[in-house]
Amino acid sequence: MEQTKFVITEKDMPTAWYNVQADLPEPLPPILHPGTKEPTILPPPLFPAALNEQEFSTERWIEIPEEVQSILRLYRPTILHRAHRLEKALDTPAKIFYKYEGTSPAGSHKLNTAVAQAYYGKQAGAKRLVTETGAGQWGSALSMACSFLGLECKVYMVKVSYNQKPYRRILMETFGAQVLASPSTDTQVGRNILEKDPNSSGSLGIAISEAVEDAFGRDDSFYNLGSVLNHVLMHQTVIGLETKKQFEMAGECPDIIVGCVGGGSNFAGLILPYIPDKLGGKNVQIIAVEPTACPSITKGPLAWDYGDVAGMAPIARMYTVGHSFVPPPVHAGGLRYHGMAPVVSHLAKLKLIEARAEHQIAIFNSAVTFAKAEGIIPAPEPSHAIKVVIDEANKCKESGEKKTILLGLSGHGHFDLSAYEEYLAGNLQDYEFPTEKMQEALKELPQVEV
Numbered sequence: 001m002e003q004t005k006f007v008i009t010e011k012d013m014p015t016a017w018y019n020v021q022a023d024l025p026e027p028l029p030p031i032l033h034p035g036t037k038e039p040t041i042l043p044p045p046l047f048p049a050a051l052n053e054q055e056f057s058t059e060r061w062i063e064i065p066e067e068v069q070s071i072l073r074l075y076r077p078t079i080l081h082r083a084h085r086l087e088k089a090l091d092t093p094a095k096i097f098y099k100y101e102g103t104s105p106a107g108s109h110k111l112n113t114a115v116a117q118a119y120y121g122k123q124a125g126a127k128r129l130v131t132e133t134g135a136g137q138w139g140s141a142l143s144m145a146c147s148f149l150g151l152e153c154k155v156y157m158v159k160v161s162y163n164q165k166p167y168r169r170i171l172m173e174t175f176g177a178q179v180l181a182s183p184s185t186d187t188q189v190g191r192n193i194l195e196k197d198p199n200s201s202g203s204l205g206i207a208i209s210e211a212v213e214d215a216f217g218r219d220d221s222f223y224n225l226g227s228v229l230n231h232v233l234m235h236q237t238v239i240g241l242e243t244k245k246q247f248e249m250a251g252e253c254p255d256i257i258v259g260c261v262g263g264g265s266n267f268a269g270l271i272l273p274y275i276p277d278k279l280g281g282k283n284v285q286i287i288a289v290e291p292t293a294c295p296s297i298t299k300g301p302l303a304w305d306y307g308d309v310a311g312m313a314p315i316a317r318m319y320t321v322g323h324s325f326v327p328p329p330v331h332a333g334g335l336r337y338h339g340m341a342p343v344v345s346h347l348a349k350l351k352l353i354e355a356r357a358e359h360q361i362a363i364f365n366s367a368v369t370f371a372k373a374e375g376i377i378p379a380p381e382p383s384h385a386i387k388v389v390i391d392e393a394n395k396c397k398e399s400g401e402k403k404t405i406l407l408g409l410s411g412h413g414h415f416d417l418s419a420y421e422e423y424l425a426g427n428l429q430d431y432e433f434p435t436e437k438m439q440e441a442l443k444e445l446p447q448v449e450v
Contacts, residue, residue: 257271377412
């Protein structure tokens with residue numbers, strides 16, 4: 001049997017993050033102030049200066065502080081696996097590898113940036129961090145990071161996920177966080193939404209608005225975001241940098257790289273270190289996979305839009321289904337964000353990556369196939385990518401091509417077993433994308449002249 005695990009040691013861990021802005025053939029569009037609609041920085045009351053610098057930096061490498069590295073060593077480097085059993089189950093000539101981030105204490109990739117953000121917040125004098133979370137993975141990660149660094153943490157959790165995933169809430173509370181179902185009565189934004197719709201299932205856009213309002217109201221607090229922004233995606237490049245070293249060990253290079261996208265952070269963390277290779281002429285196919293229930297890249301326009309429902313967050317150029325759009329309550333809560341990260345959107349516009357959308361029953365079919373072969377129950381979010389990996393492996397079976405496929409397995413599904421219960425009982429349903437609701441939401445896009 002060929003090698004199944006490719007393990008590098010702590011001395012091989014990245015000591016600097018890779019910043020793709022240094023290598024983009026066209027610079028990113030600016031972000032705009034939500035009031036003036038003029039180019040701006042991230043709001044200083046919400047973000048520490050160090051993160052603002054990283055957000056707009058064009059330096060190729062940004063050093064990872066030693067205190068951050070010391071915490072990352074609790075679980076990094078993570079393992080690159082060769083999926084021999086899945087290959088055999090599919091009877092494919094393709095070679096399938098997966099980079100597994102589910103071994104972090106939070107169970108996903110999110111801790112990679114949570115630790116960094118908590119560190120910079122503490123360095124800037126914060127006593128308390130405020131955030132939102134969809135499926136709970138980001139909230140879990142920031143709760144842990146705050147616990148590690150001695151900070152308070154408050155999390156607004158999208159109500160549908162708060163109800164679907166109670167153990168995520170308990171995990172956050174175990175690390176000392178205060179967790180509220182969003183929309184909540186703690187903010188004016190939440191109270192306004194509940195007045196219009198007392199049964200609102202919530203959305204990431206709503207939860208972001210609540211967290212931003214909360215952080216704005218306290219001098220001792222910073223707001224933290226688990227995806228979308230440039231510095232967040234950059235912190236995740238430890239994934240791809242490790243992966244490149246591990247592929248060197250394996251004597252392989254990926255022909256196809258597949259990851260799931262909601263806001264874009266785990267996908268970007270895996271693929272951004274490969275962008276210079278692609279720009280240099282290397283023929284690697286990079287596929288972003290989103291849910292059909294919230295298909296920002298595959299169905300939405302590339303437009304200027306707010307990052308939140310209330311229009312308090314900066315305006316970014318991104319693929320969007322509209323900031324007021326509330327996606328159906330699919331179990332992939334981490335992929336229910338209305339817009340795509342500006343970096344990922346820019347790469348899609350430049351045709352350096354492609355996008356696909358998948359239904360939730362099909363992704364659970366693929367998740368179970370993967371679990372039975374590899375022994376890992378994946379979270380619903382990366383199961384979207386697993387579906388496409390299996391599709392590509394089956395294409396290789398039909399054509400006889402021996403392609404090498406890399407999967408970003410961003411987290412485990414141990415807190416998502418209620419979703420698997422619904423799937424196994426035959427109770428899941430696919431949601432048709434409500435185009436008319438998106439069209440209504442798109443009417444509310446900000447009018448921008450840039």
